[in-house]
Amino acid sequence: MTGARKVVTDTSDFFSIDSGDELVIGERRYEILGHAKELRFGIEDPKFWVKRAIDLDTGERKIIKLAYFESFDITVGGVKIRCFRDPAKEGKVLELVRGNRLFMQGEVFYDEKENNIRVLDIVHGPSFMDYIGSLYMPYDVYYREHLPGILKKLLKSFDAIHMLHTKGFRHGDIRNDHLIVDRESGNFVWIDFDYDFEATENRFGLDVFGIGNIICYAVGKGFHTYYMIKNDRFTYGDLIDRVTPDDFSLLDQGRLINLAKLYPQIPEMLNSILMFFSTGATVYYETVDEVIEDLRWFLDNLPPV
Amino acid sequence: MSISILFAVNDSPSSRAAVDYLAALPLCHEEVSIKIIHVLRKPSAGEDLMGKKFIAEQSKRYGALLEQTKERLVQSGFLAELVDTELILEPYDTVSDGIMDRFAAHKYDMVVIGRKQMSKAEEFVLGDPSVKLVRALGNTAILVIKS
Numbered sequence A: 001m002t003g004a005r006k007v008v009t010d011t012s013d014f015f016s017i018d019s020g021d022e023l024v025i026g027e028r029r030y031e032i033l034g035h036a037k038e039l040r041f042g043i044e045d046p047k048f049w050v051k052r053a054i055d056l057d058t059g060e061r062k063i064i065k066l067a068y069f070e071s072f073d074i075t076v077g078g079v080k081i082r083c084f085r086d087p088a089k090e091g092k093v094l095e096l097v098r099g100n101r102l103f104m105q106g107e108v109f110y111d112e113k114e115n116n117i118r119v120l121d122i123v124h125g126p127s128f129m130d131y132i133g134s135l136y137m138p139y140d141v142y143y144r145e146h147l148p149g150i151l152k153k154l155l156k157s158f159d160a161i162h163m164l165h166t167k168g169f170r171h172g173d174i175r176n177d178h179l180i181v182d183r184e185s186g187n188f189v190w191i192d193f194d195y196d197f198e199a200t201e202n203r204f205g206l207d208v209f210g211i212g213n214i215i216c217y218a219v220g221k222g223f224h225t226y227y228m229i230k231n232d233r234f235t236y237g238d239l240i241d242r243v244t245p246d247d248f249s250l251l252d253q254g255r256l257i258n259l260a261k262l263y264p265q266i267p268e269m270l271n272s273i274l275m276f277f278s279t280g281a282t283v284y285y286e287t288v289d290e291v292i293e294d295l296r297w298f299l300d301n302l303p304p305v
Numbered sequence B: 001m002s003i004s005i006l007f008a009v010n011d012s013p014s015s016r017a018a019v020d021y022l023a024a025l026p027l028c029h030e031e032v033s034i035k036i037i038h039v040l041r042k043p044s045a046g047e048d049l050m051g052k053k054f055i056a057e058q059s060k061r062y063g064a065l066l067e068q069t070k071e072r073l074v075q076s077g078f079l080a081e082l083v084d085t086e087l088i089l090e091p092y093d094t095v096s097d098g099i100m101d102r103f104a105a106h107k108y109d110m111v112v113i114g115r116k117q118m119s120k121a122e123e124f125v126l127g128d129p130s131v132k133l134v135r136a137l138g139n140t141a142i143l144v145i146k147s
Helices: A087-096 A128-133 A139-145 A147-166 A205-220 A226-231 A268-275 A288-300 B013-024 B051-075 B095-105 B120-126 B129-136
Strands: A022-025 A028-040 A043-055 A061-065 A071-076 A079-085 A106-110 A116-121 A179-181 A188-190 A195-197 B003-008 B032-041 B083-092 B110-115 B141-146
Touching: A022 A116, A028 A061, A079 B120, A087 A106, A087 A116, A128 A179, A128 A205, A139 A147, A147 A188, A147 A205, A147 A288, A205 A268, A205 A288, A205 B120, A268 A288, B003 B013, B003 B095, B013 B051, B013 B110, B013 B141, B032 B051, B032 B095, B051 B083, B083 B095, B095 B110, B095 B129, B110 B129, B129 B141
Parallel strands: B003 B032, B003 B110, B032 B083, B110 B141
Antiparallel strands: A022 A028, A028 A043, A043 A061, A061 A116, A071 A079, A079 A195, A106 A116, A179 A188
């Protein structure tokens, strides 16, 4: 190592904290290895407020999230919603879920300027998105041999989200790359709960929508979009001639939700769970426990293969 | 036979439509008591930043709304001594939570609420108090006035 390490005790300017620096929080010392990057849709998105680090006393690798406040509007199905980063919320959730292995684990500290710092244990394993993407097999085989087990594990993870909701917290950013397949336990573990969205009359609506997307991804063995269906006749055959707008997701109208039209082996009882998230639906799930109840019923009454 | 009505209002066009509808209903005014309420929802992070002054102004504004609503109903024939108002200052997570709490505190024969026209996506994302009330409340009639 060349040059003196910069010792950081004030994390207000997280852009200036770089690899080789030493972050000191009370008695704890961490060497910064670099900042995290998020890879989504083929684009690398640097997250300068999230540092990769090593605990200098234990040698453990950690993720360190520094205080970063941003708010912005997103549009979901044409509806504008205010979203914002809330480090304090993530800290409270970490305390709430301590010891619950269906959530990432970590601790909250404060630097000399009272900036919130979350030191997180790394969950080792692929994201749910990558995990499903790695299952190269015909759909029939996937449906028979893998999907029931995947849905059972998802049920546990959804139960965990329900627990958060009963305590008044939202996850805030439920998506298939914020669910990690833990190599050690095989559990599907939630990460990244520092987002929140503006409270509306449907307090947990976006979380419920996220859950619906994950079920759709699992049941469909990936997402199937209108563009794909229209342009890939080899894979989708005449499906383009058989789908209607009502077969697509209410809040993402390019995404096929009526998966039984693509895979007829999907039984009505499972497909109907998905259809509550469709443009054709007139009744919607309001809470995660409603989804859990239906999914559990399906798994307890699996039709013969 | 007397009936008691819980009437939840806000300052939206759909709520004003509900006021007009209730005022025009051919009820026996001597037998009807009405509790007009407005529920303050817990401020979102954005509104929180606007400070205590903003919250206080909201209270004043909705207090005036309740009085105007009462006056409208009394003008249409309901008896002033049977029309009561309450601004619920204890902030609830959702408006429907506040309405359901008030309903539970005193049994009402009918709950009246307006419903604004919403797209399906808006209903899913934003939610609607009238839908929640229909799902949650029992042993009562729920009159939803769609504008």
